[in-house]
Amino acid sequence: xxxxxxxxxxxxxxxxxxxxxxxxxxxxxxxxxxxxxxxxxxxxxxxxxxxxxxxxxxxxxxxxxxxxxxxxxxxxxxxxxxxxxxxxxxxxxxxxxxxxxxxxxxxxxxxxxxxxxxxxxxxxxxxxxxxxxxxxxxxxxxxxxxxxxxxxxxxxxxxxxxxxxxxxxxxxxxxxxxxxxxxxxxxxxxxxxxxxxxxxxxxxxxxxxxxxxxxxxxxxxxxxxxxxxxxxxxxxxxxxxxxxxxxxxxxxxxxxxxxxxxxxxxxxxxxxxxxxxxxxxxxxxxxxxxxxxxxxxxxxx
Amino acid sequence: xxxxxxxxxxxxxxxxxxxxxxxxxxxxxxxxxxxxxxxxxxxxxxxxxxxxxxxxxxxxxxxxxxxxxxxxxxxxxxxxxxxxxxxxxxxxxxxxxxxxxxxxxxxxxxxxxxxxxxxxxxxxxxxxxxxxxxxxxxxxxxxxxxxxxxxxxxxxxxxxxxxxxxxxxxxxxxxxxxxxxxxxxxxxxxxxxxxxxxxxxxxxxxxxxxxxxxxxxxxxxxxxxxxxxxxxxxxxxxxxxxxxxxxxxxxxxxxxxxxxxxxxxxxxxxxxxxxxxxxxxxxxxxxxxxxxxxxxxxxxxxxxxxxxxxxxxxxxxxxxxxxxxxxxxxxxxxxxxxxxxxxxxxxxxxxxxxxxxxxxxxxxxxxxxxxxxxxxxxxxxxxxxxxxxxxxxxxxxxxxxxxxxxxxxxxxxxxxxxxxxxxxxxxxxxxxxxxxxxxxxxxxxxxxxxxxxxxxxxxxxxxxxxxxxxxxxxxxxxxxxxxxxxxxxxxxxxxxxxxxxxxxxxxxxxxxxxxxxxxxxxxxxxxxx
Numbered sequence: 001x002x003x004x005x006x007x008x009x010x011x012x013x014x015x016x017x018x019x020x021x022x023x024x025x026x027x028x029x030x031x032x033x034x035x036x037x038x039x040x041x042x043x044x045x046x047x048x049x050x051x052x053x054x055x056x057x058x059x060x061x062x063x064x065x066x067x068x069x070x071x072x073x074x075x076x077x078x079x080x081x082x083x084x085x086x087x088x089x090x091x092x093x094x095x096x097x098x099x100x101x102x103x104x105x106x107x108x109x110x111x112x113x114x115x116x117x118x119x120x121x122x123x124x125x126x127x128x129x130x131x132x133x134x135x136x137x138x139x140x141x142x143x144x145x146x147x148x149x150x151x152x153x154x155x156x157x158x159x160x161x162x163x164x165x166x167x168x169x170x171x172x173x174x175x176x177x178x179x180x181x182x183x184x185x186x187x188x189x190x191x192x193x194x195x196x197x198x199x200x201x202x203x204x205x206x207x208x209x210x211x212x213x214x215x216x217x218x219x220x221x222x223x224x225x226x227x228x229x230x231x232x233x234x235x236x237x238x239x240x241x242x243x244x245x246x247x248x249x250x251x252x253x254x255x256x257x258x259x260x261x262x263x264x265x266x267x268x269x270x271x272x273x274x275x276x277x278x279x280x281x282x283x284x285x286x287x288x289x290x291x292x293x294x295x296x297x298x299x300x301x
Numbered sequence: 302x303x304x305x306x307x308x309x310x311x312x313x314x315x316x317x318x319x320x321x322x323x324x325x326x327x328x329x330x331x332x333x334x335x336x337x338x339x340x341x342x343x344x345x346x347x348x349x350x351x352x353x354x355x356x357x358x359x360x361x362x363x364x365x366x367x368x369x370x371x372x373x374x375x376x377x378x379x380x381x382x383x384x385x386x387x388x389x390x391x392x393x394x395x396x397x398x399x400x401x402x403x404x405x406x407x408x409x410x411x412x413x414x415x416x417x418x419x420x421x422x423x424x425x426x427x428x429x430x431x432x433x434x435x436x437x438x439x440x441x442x443x444x445x446x447x448x449x450x451x452x453x454x455x456x457x458x459x460x461x462x463x464x465x466x467x468x469x470x471x472x473x474x475x476x477x478x479x480x481x482x483x484x485x486x487x488x489x490x491x492x493x494x495x496x497x498x499x500x501x502x503x504x505x506x507x508x509x510x511x512x513x514x515x516x517x518x519x520x521x522x523x524x525x526x527x528x529x530x531x532x533x534x535x536x537x538x539x540x541x542x543x544x545x546x547x548x549x550x551x552x553x554x555x556x557x558x559x560x561x562x563x564x565x566x567x568x569x570x571x572x573x574x575x576x577x578x579x580x581x582x583x584x585x586x587x588x589x590x591x592x593x594x595x596x597x598x599x600x601x602x603x604x605x606x607x608x609x610x611x612x613x614x615x616x617x618x619x620x621x622x623x624x625x626x627x628x629x630x631x632x633x634x635x636x637x638x639x640x641x642x643x644x645x646x647x648x649x650x651x652x653x654x655x656x657x658x659x660x661x662x663x664x665x666x667x668x669x670x671x672x673x674x675x676x677x678x679x680x681x682x683x684x685x686x687x688x689x690x691x692x693x694x695x696x697x698x699x700x701x702x703x704x705x706x707x708x709x710x711x712x713x714x715x716x717x718x719x720x721x722x723x724x725x726x727x728x729x730x731x732x733x734x735x736x737x738x739x740x741x742x743x744x745x746x747x748x749x750x751x752x753x754x755x756x757x758x759x760x761x762x763x764x765x766x767x768x769x770x771x772x773x774x775x776x777x778x779x780x781x782x783x784x785x786x787x788x789x790x791x792x793x794x795x796x797x798x799x800x801x802x803x804x805x806x807x808x809x810x811x812x813x814x815x816x817x818x819x820x821x822x823x824x825x826x827x828x829x830x
Contacts, residue, residue: 019779020603076515099553099602102516103408104486107445110413126634141634141664149632161578163601163630166663170632170689187577189488190410214578219410243581285582286692 002130002181003156003201003208004093004121005033009068009134012060012091013038014082016048020097020138021073025049028071030143033134036064057089071095071127071136079123080105087118095136096122099187106190113192120192126162126184139166139184153178155292156202156236158195159214160185160221161243168212168241168288175289177296180208185221195221199234210237210295212288215274217244220264226273237295238279239288242270302488302511303525306349308391310510313485314492317477320504324393333374336392337367343395346373347507350385354425358382363395384533396506397499403427404475405491406443406482415443415482417454417475421461423494437461449479470503471495485523486516529555536561538618541807545611549733552604552635554612557597563621565711569595570700571616575629575640576601583628583660586693590701595619603635607733607783607803609643614717614805617651618812620819621711624704625657628696631689633663641669641686642785645676646801649792653682655712656703660696662689676793683707714816717809720800727766729773731781734803736788740766742798750794751787760787 011028015021016038025048029035037060038048044055054060061067070086072079072094079101086094087109094113101123113120121128127137132152139162140146149170157172157179159165165184172179183198185191193201195213202208215222222242228234245267271281280291305313308326315321325336326349337344348360355361360382364370370392380387403423409416418440422430431438439460443449454472463471474495482490488511496506512520517528527535527543535543542556563569570592574580580599587594596619600612616625627644640661648657661669670686677684683703687696722728726737743766751767752760759780761770767787771780783803791799 077518100515102486102519103488103513104445104483104516107408107414111445114413138634141636145634145664159578161576161581161630163576163633163663164578164582166632166634167579167630167689174690190408190413194410216578216581221410224411243578245581245585284694 001205001207002133003198003205004128004181004183005069005130005134005136007032007034007133009034010064010066011035011069011071011136012057012067012086013051013071013073014040014057014086015073016040016051016053017043017046018073022048024071024073024097024138025051027138027140027143027146028135031129031135031140031146033136036060036067057086057091061089067091069093069095069136071097072122073097076100076102080108083109083120084112087112087116092116092118094118094120094122094192095125095127096120096186096192097125097127097137099124101188103188103190106188110190110192119197121183122186122192124188125186125191126165128181128183130181131179137184139182149173150182151178153180154207154209155179156198156205156208156211157182157213158185158198158202158211159183160187160195160216161214162187164214164243164285167285168214171285171289172212172292175293177289177292180205189219194219194224196224196228199225199228199238203234203236208236210239210292212239212292213241215240215242215270217242217267217270218265222270223264223273226277226279229277229279239291239295240274240279240281241285241288242267242274242281303514303517303528304351305510305512305523306351306389307347307507307509308349308389309523310490310508311505313481313510314478314505314508317481319474319477319481319492320502322393322396322504322506324391326389326391327374328378328389330371330374330378333390333392334367334371337364337370340394344370344392345395346370346377347391347393348377348380348382348387349389349391350382350387352383352385355382356425360387396496396504398506399497399499401494401496401506402471403491403493404471404478404495405489405493406479406487407489409442412442414445415479416440417443417449417457417479419457419461419471419475421463427493443479448483449476451476467497467503474503474505481510485510485520486513487511488513537807537811538615541805541811542612542615544806545608545615549605549608552602552608553599554604554608555597555599556612556615558619559594559596563595563619565621567593567621568704568709569593569619569622571595571619571622571625571712573598573600573612573616573625573627575599575627575633579628579630579633582630583626583693586628586697587626587700589694590697592623592697592700595622600640601629601633601635604639605783606639606643606646606785607801609640610647610785610803611805613644613647614651614808617647617653617712618714618808618815619712620714620815622655623709623711624655624700625653625659626697626700627657628660628693629662631660631662631691631693633661635663636665637661637663637669638665638672639784641672642789645672645789646785648677648680648682648684651715653680653684654710656682656700656707657684658687658696658700658703659684660687660691660693662687662691672789676789714812716816717812720802722800722802726800727768729769730777731783731801732777732779733783734801736781737800737802738767739798739800742796743767746791746795746798748795750790751799754786754790756784756786757782
């Protein structure tokens, strides 16, 4: 089944006529993603790789039929409006690729998304891929590479670092382990779908039998995954690799953050919490395929 | 996060209608005296540096008279506190404090909304107090579309045990604090302590406001020089690097120095990571091999070759590093040959002598490694390129072996010389620099390979010489992606007719200062002998 995207998902690309938009549309269509339209205000009527370009998402919806997913490649300052436009038009899943999106803009997007029952990955994401089915964003860079690096299988991958998303998946592929869906949740402090939300999707997905997660210092995402496991809401085997051990600890945003979160966010806190609830926390990337093989064997499925 | 100084934050609070103590920021003892003369009452003098717990560090003084204020200011100004030198102090009226509270706004990543926090106890040690007395702390998520409503603020304050007129005064401050945070895109904004005076007024006695780095562009009025958090003032080299990042939006370039000075005998590495996660993994590998990091640097997000070139030039402006280590996640989506070309241009210009280990795993890594191997064989240093199947640990080991092999020579800074461009050269501007093609040399060229090498296809042949195939304006606006392929091709396969000039403002002077400093030192040493 995979999560979030399949070959049947109908996709619109916002910012399709820009530098990144064009190149990555190529990646997506070559890979098999069903891109039905592009949107660039002011460039309606044109085409990119034979994909019709419209002025608005609403127009794309009217002319091409229902749209499941929008992938956004517009400059950071314009992301908020593009995302709100897509959600308003009825799109239920967004992939927001650009980085440097102001945090209050992200909060506004999250607020409207919640109202409309929509979700998003990003901002600051390479995107996601359900191997053999479809890719969103720019992960893999080119279709032939994405096909070579990522193979269909039963391991879910969720990562806060773009490069590590690809690296973990590639090393799994090399070890003969395929992936169900690979998600780069995005590198920012506030993202649409964070680790715990992705875990809940993997929990419901039949194809996914175990999950590999790359965490980083800062935010409470990894701790919240531990909370989920404790509450019995995520029950599949989980391998976690947390980056930032060498980073200077103790840098807090503010007193206010510490008052609410206590010591959450540090490397130690994350690793401890995850270990406490039975997650296999590894110390290097090369251990991930090894542990995955071991867990798959012992799970007896 | 870009932190504001207390006096800057207080200005924003005052403009929003929050009461703050009367006073002024000063940078000389005389100014401090003048402020007290004008105020005519006892004052507090507070150093304006980004440290917490200033009182414990001797950064807070009190004065009852102008003369005393002048003396105390003299004591504080120029003082070294942690990594900062005190340049400014805030002189303001001393409040008659009855009680202290805490108010803060943060962004809650789990709820994806702002969160307003209020505590009926405040002051130093607030974190511990909050742990011991959770009943005195309350928080409420704020609807981003509606803001913090008056009644929400009142309910929040009431939950900490405060009632009556005071409840109204404090909740009024909270709604205003939220407005300031929202208006200025604050990543966090706190008032600590919030003070109730003997007269019954509520003041913001101190505040910490940090602006979202990604929103700094919306607030030129704040005058933020570098939109990043530092635990010390940025170094000159960091300022140079930040300027590069600011002028070129293609990809990320982040540069941070990890040490002030690198002794010749110590094992420091110039580090060029790519991507947050991959950089952390690579740093761990190099640290575990017994090295120190001279700097942290991240070139990722599909940077142009010119940006990577500039990053390398800046990394190589750190004297005495023993090696150049570049490594990211190992499986990058971006085309890795751009980074390879940027490094080739930089290493070649520098006539690099210290070894380099370049792990460029990802899209087109074979081509990237080939570029390094083909074009760096003539420089004194050994530079090795690796791909996704070579682990960071292996690459760190190679770094160590290469450094040991060449006797651990320290990197020496070279002056930056502008290349001689023929007056008759064909010159056009590109996004962050300019390209000069010496057509007189093109006569001897048989392949005209620069035209084919140019990925965006902006060159064409006119009378057998390469010229722009697009307008000069388009080339400058970004049609030329600064991939450096034409220059590298021409340099190594043809007549060396192309010169791509990519200035880095301030770097030439920076290096000259370092070199001069060193020669001054030599003279002194020679005199001693």
